[in-house]
Amino acid sequence: MEKRGPWQVRAKAKVFENPFIELHTYDGIRPDGAPGIYGVMSPKxxxxxxxxxxxxxxxxxxxxxxxxxxxxxxxxxxxxxxxxxxxxxxxxxxxxxxxxxxxxxxxxxxxxxxSNSVTDExxxxxxxxxxxxxxxxxxxxxxxxxxxxxxxxxxxxxxxxxxxxxxxxxxxxxxxxxxxxxxxxxxxxxxxxxxx
CATH class of the missing domain: 3.90.79.10 (Nucleoside Triphosphate Pyrophosphohydrolase)
Structure with missing residues (x-):
């Protein structure tokens, strides 16, 4: 399991792509221990x-x-x-x-x-x-x-x-x-x- 700060990531999936951006979801464990999903938009x-x-x-x-x-x-x-x-x-x-x-x-x-809560731009x-x-x-x-x-x-x-x-x-x-x-x-x- 990958760690990203206080999150534990079980899986990453690309859910959308066009010539300009990619959208990924991360399935994992939130900082409070509950299951969670995080979405990140990545410009190219x-x-x-x-x-x-x-x-x-x-x-x-x-x-x-x-x-x-x-x-x-x-x-x-x-x-x-x-x-x-x-x-x-x-x-x-x-x-x-x-x-x-x-x-x-x-x-x-x-x-x-x-906008570093939703994109890595x-x-x-x-x-x-x-x-x-x-x-x-x-x-x-x-x-x-x-x-x-x-x-x-x-x-x-x-x-x-x-x-x-x-x-x-x-x-x-x-x-x-x-x-x-x-x-x-x-x-x-x-x-x-x-x-x-």
Missing amino acids: TYAILILPLFADGTTMLVGQHRFPLDNYSWEIPEGGSPKSDPPLDGAIRELKEETGLTAQHWREILQAET QAFGYLAWGLEEGDQELDGTEVIERKRLPFLRALEMVMTGEIRDLPSVAMILKAHYMAGSGQLEADLARAMLDGG
Whole structure:
């Protein structure tokens, strides 16, 4: 019998798979000694998050319909990248695909577990600056609107609940903290905090 923390696992079964995710159930003994089943959703990709920062203190958000909650969401550029690729390669690809932007400078600022009670998904978050604009390269599942706005306006959208996507919230708050605590290039931080 396999141990996973306080759980004892008797059997694992794959109950669903598509090109993007697998769903497994674990049959075992709960921490209280009773029989139990645990379900885990496993994406086949890493979650990749990018906060683009322009020299004038603005950023670019993307807006799109999100199928699971049937709502429209403003968020930072994000997507999935094969686990066989370095996460930064996925970030470069996703930024270009969703926004048309390319960046001279990249910095990883976040590694996160997106919802670790139900999924083993891992996220990698990057700041991108030294930006050059170009054309989007959307895939057939995407209809994405772009919006360039001051970084502080994006922060306000987080605080008022206009941005509800948790990876976007985490990245924007982390970047704001880093800008205010001297952890970013001085000119970039000043532009972000001066209102763009």
